Amino acid sequence: MATFIERLARMADTPNAVQTEGSTVPRRLVPQHIENLKAYQPGRPARHLMEELKLDKFIHLASNENSLGAPKSVQEAIVKAMAEMHRYPESGGFALREVLAETYRVKVDNVAIGSGSESIMANIIRAFLDINDEVVTSEGTFIGFYVLVNSQGSKLKQVPLKNYHFDLDAIADAVTDKTKLVYLCNPNNPTGTIFSRAEFESFIRKIPDHVLVLLDEAYFEFTMGTTEFPDSMTYRYDNVLTLRTFSKAYGMAGIRLGYGLGHDYLIGFVNKVKLPFEPNNLAQAAGIAALRDQDYLRQSLVNNDEGMKMITDEFTRLGMQYVPSHTNFVMVPYGSAEKVAALHEGLLRQGVAIRPLHAFGLPHCFRVTVGLPEENEAFIQALRRIA
Numbered sequence: 462m463a464t465f466i467e468r469l470a471r472m473a474d475t476p477n478a479v480q481t482e483g484s485t486v487p488r489r490l491v492p493q494h495i496e497n498l499k500a501y502q503p504g505r506p507a508r509h510l511m512e513e514l515k516l517d518k519f520i521h522l523a524s525n526e527n528s529l530g531a532p533k534s535v536q537e538a539i540v541k542a543m544a545e546m547h548r549y550p551e552s553g554g555f556a557l558r559e560v561l562a563e564t565y566r567v568k569v570d571n572v573a574i575g576s577g578s579e580s581i582m583a584n585i586i587r588a589f590l591d592i593n594d595e596v597v598t599s600e601g602t603f604i605g606f607y608v609l610v611n612s613q614g615s616k617l618k619q620v621p622l623k624n625y626h627f628d629l630d631a632i633a634d635a636v637t638d639k640t641k642l643v644y645l646c647n648p649n650n651p652t653g654t655i656f657s658r659a660e661f662e663s664f665i666r667k668i669p670d671h672v673l674v675l676l677d678e679a680y681f682e683f684t685m686g687t688t689e690f691p692d693s694m695t696y697r698y699d700n701v702l703t704l705r706t707f708s709k710a711y712g713m714a715g716i717r718l719g720y721g722l723g724h725d726y727l728i729g730f731v732n733k734v735k736l737p738f739e740p741n742n743l744a745q746a747a748g749i750a751a752l753r754d755q756d757y758l759r760q761s762l763v764n765n766d767e768g769m770k771m772i773t774d775e776f777t778r779l780g781m782q783y784v785p786s787h788t789n790f791v792m793v794p795y796g797s798a799e800k801v802a803a804l805h806e807g808l809l810r811q812g813v814a815i816r817p818l819h820a821f822g823l824p825h826c827f828r829v830t831v832g833l834p835e836e837n838e839a840f841i842q843a844l845r846r847i848a
């Protein structure tokens with residue numbers, strides 16, 4: 462009898478069953494909205510750029526990650542959880558949901574968890590949106606949301622930003638009988654701006670109860686101490702769902718862990734459509750350890766405040782305009798798409814990645830993430846050589 466390896470070798474000799482050219486796959490297999498879908502374009506992997514540009518070091522300030530790295534306590538919890546990685550995770554993720562419920566003084570049934578907050582966003586869209594439903598949000602916000610709505614085939618209505626801020630009055634005015642969901646990102650990626658408590662309170666009074674308000678607060682930790690920030694967990698509206706993440710302030714983007722908070726009736730449906738064993742064992746253990754490590758969170762916020770000051774002070778010295786930020790990144794209107802492209806290229810050649818914002822509909826802007834002090838310094842030095 463042929464060995465496994467021999468069988469593999471034989472398979473490798475047979476013509477590839479998945480044809481790409483001259484495909485006979487019937488076109489109607491793909492729904493129109495999927496055919497039209499513009500996929501999310503991540504930045505190019507650092508190792509490709511390093512090879513291409515012959516660099517031995519690369520500084521990644523393009524993706525709003527946290528350069529401090531994941532807390533030590535989280536790394537230890539992951540190593541411990543590895544002993545159980547041959548088991549499926551506890552379906553329902555109760556241990557982590559209990560700690561989150563305790564943290565926010567809500568019931569476990571008010572908490573959803575997922576492999577990144579984007580996964581919960583996908584579950585919310587899957588659970589509540591039909592093809593004829595309308596979604597209202599802003600231009601110039603998180604691209605992942607646009608991709609998910611478009612992949613559901615629902616109608617996406619985008620209201621222009623007002624001076625790089627969410628225009629809540631215009632968003633409320635855009636709501637119709639067909640609107641099922643409004644997405645607000647506060648603070649907003651990529652502008653770094655917030656809307657205030659007064660703006661939110663006036664907005665929510667205008668929104669009918671049958672409209673779901675999805676409040677994406679991926680960067681809320683960076684607003685701690687900002688009294689005008691309308692922390693959604695200090696309100697109680699039955700039609701508001703909050704999304705938060707461990708990817709930013711907790712430095713855990715690669716482990717993929719986020720959570721959602723809201724009325725148990727709504728959260729029940731989000732959990733119903735979720736893949737049963739997500740997030741994985743290691744991520745769940747990591748989340749519990751992170752929530753208990755408030756020292757790390759403090760350190761992360763201090764690093765961010767200091768780095769933000771260092772970078773924006775330099776912008777001022779260079780006479781560059783920037784949009785004051787409540788996050789771990791800052792957006793700079795830089796004149797034109799051509800100027801942004803030249804700066805991006807010039808920084809890349811010096812081993813520093815920033816994010817040009819053409820894909821966000823802001824082609825004249827770029828965004829830079831706060832890094833470690835030495836990374837911020839390298840960005841500043843590289844910038845001085847070009848700007």
Ligand SMILES: Cc1ncc(COP(=O)(O)O)c(C=O)c1O
Nearest residue numbers: 577578579603650679706708719
């Ligand atoms: C506004 C916003 N929401 C959601 C996400 C996704 O976060 P996660 O890593 O939890 O999926 C991001 C990531 O950049 C983001 O900027």
